[in-house]
Amino acid sequence: MGFLKICVLRRNACTALCFWRNQIVEKPLVRKITTTSARSTVMPAWVIDKYGNNEVLRFTQNMMIPMIHYPNEVVIKVHAASINPIDVNMRSGYGATALNMKRDPLHIRIKGEEFPLTLGRDVSGVVMECGLDVKYFKPGDEVWAAVPPWKQGTLSEFVVVSGNEVSHKPKSLTHTQAASLPYVALTAWSAINKVGGLNDKNCRGKRVLILGASGGVGTFAIQVMKAWDAHVTAVCSQDASELVRKLGADDVIDYKSGNMEEQLKSFKPFDFILDNVGGSTETWALNFLKKWSGATYVTLVTPFLLNMDRLGIADGMLQTGVTVGSKTLKHFWQGVHYRWAFFMASGPYLDDIAELVDAGKIQPVIEKTFPFSKVPEAFLKVERGHARGKTVIKVV
Template identity: 35%
Template sequence: MKLCRPNLAAAASRAASGSMKAWLAESPTIGITKINHPIPTLKRPNDVLIRVKAASVNTIDTKMVQGYGDELLGIWHKAANCNSAASRFPMIPGRDCSGTVESVGPSVHSLRPGDEVIAVVPAIEQGAHAEFTVTPDTCCAPKPRNLSFTEAASVPYVACTSWASLVTFARMNPRKKPSERVLINGGSGGLGTMAIQMLKSWGVEKVVATCSKNSFELVRSLGAIPIDYAAPNATDLLIELAPFEVILDCVDSELAKWSDHVMGTWRNCVHVSVVSPLMSDTDRYGVITGLFSTAAKHFNRAYKSHMQGRWYTYAYFMPNQECLLQVSKLLEEGKIKPIVEKVYKFDEMPAAYEKVSYLHGKGKTVVEFD
């Protein structure tokens, strides 16, 4: 405890002076630097100022600080700020966190200062890799009381992405025991481990996940059937377990592409991929050409599936309070558990970014603040 006191005192004095410690990407070429930055202010009536206790590092953070999505998110950012000159850089990354509510806007009635929350931060806003962040109240839910801030921070972004993929895009119904059988390509990472757990908690009986051999135990412990994506007979094993009504790609591999073969046909089956070319193509070719190029890639991939009554779609992270509330409750009931692979200190943020950028996560990487 004694060790914490100087840090708390320093944080309190920074807060009193209106500044905070933050990791900032000045431009897409520089990487992140630790700086003192003004504490963000509430802009909208439903905004919530959160004192961040822990934040996860997601793959999107490692890419956004290098300019990923700048074309499309830049337009959205300009429109949201009604300012054609507004730029996304300098940018504070960090799309989710846990923490305590510091202050709320006049139309926020469900949260009060001091409440412990989990939250996601929309992609056009300054993020949570800072001592304070601002997000709408609809992006917050109560922190599960049985979890530490570090454990709780591992959940919000991957939960909302899993929900968007499985519920919004694949049209699964988590309120009515879904009957679909699901295959997850890349099931052992941050997103895959959350998707498996959400599916199992909804009552889905058969969840199969591809992963490397050394992730078998993890995937099995979550209730899914692991298949080694590098095994020479991986396709035979998947055929034995088929057909699947929903396939979720957390990886864009040859096996993921091939897995259309193990989908049911003429049963409204949906193949969802979170690895979409939308951001990279709009960055590379500009918005109009990038949108056309993404649509062409989607069409090229989807048309054969459509002819057989299947659906192929890209999916994206979307903030969703219904998801956050449900997941918070499931965590508190012990039906979902946080899978934290590695914890870093605030000052070690660049090392956390490096780890996450390799795309070989076994659960989540979380950064805890002082």
């Protein structure tokens, strides 16, 4: 076992220990202050005080600076963030029932106590303070991370994240470039690697179909699948075809040029389908998988959070279980695997992704960059859809 593998094992063991300690600690441990100069107690941030349309976004210079409460946490000074579709949906209240349950498992909070709520999932910045148990980072380290949606977000001057959610930023990227990747990269990684079971050892020659290939998740998925030597067919509109070809797609299908099912009949069956679109695609996409060969369809469009918003926690979870169970069983008897995938925050996965980035296998795809003062405009852009990569916010 090489030195690198030993370090990874030590880091994973430390992460597990920190998680266990956080579950049993009754009082926050005294944080280790690692900055030498005094800071203000407030910071600028974009927040919402209620759910709604874009008018609920509010700029404040008096948001309390986040503090370390657990020994495995770090404070990051945000240099850049980005806007994802989930931020737009959360602004409107999507997933509030489930996310508030995660924020408050004992249900002791009063409704609305999540406000003021800071959105934004991606961060690239510099470590300012470290908790007592943080071993792999120190003040001054350049890092990147994707913050889980139940935590306060990154559209602010500082953000607190768990040490197991952070990774050293790829050396080849600026903060602006790095901020475009973590959330979409980890979402795609979850679907392809953790749920789909594909990796650099078993992917060579696999036929992959990516639906919705020109957005943030799609553009990352194309690149990682090509880095693992798969054959990639990308579905997007004609005006995005040049982009996805540059990223490595072997075949490109314009979904606006005619019936998708008819177009796909001329292609050989696929080993893996990643669906970023959802809706009616489920009714026909699985027909183009190889039967009885372990072929897998993974969708990132699930009704889990919507069910809980609509039906409540208990009934929503029950309905979700019935839906995924019935679909999984139905397609299993037809010779293919049907799966749902979700974003997973993970510093170790970002370590692997950073290696691919610095090796030149993954490049950020940024459609537009906004200054911190133009966050509402960035939300409107993402809300319009038809993304060609990511929308990034320069905070510093």
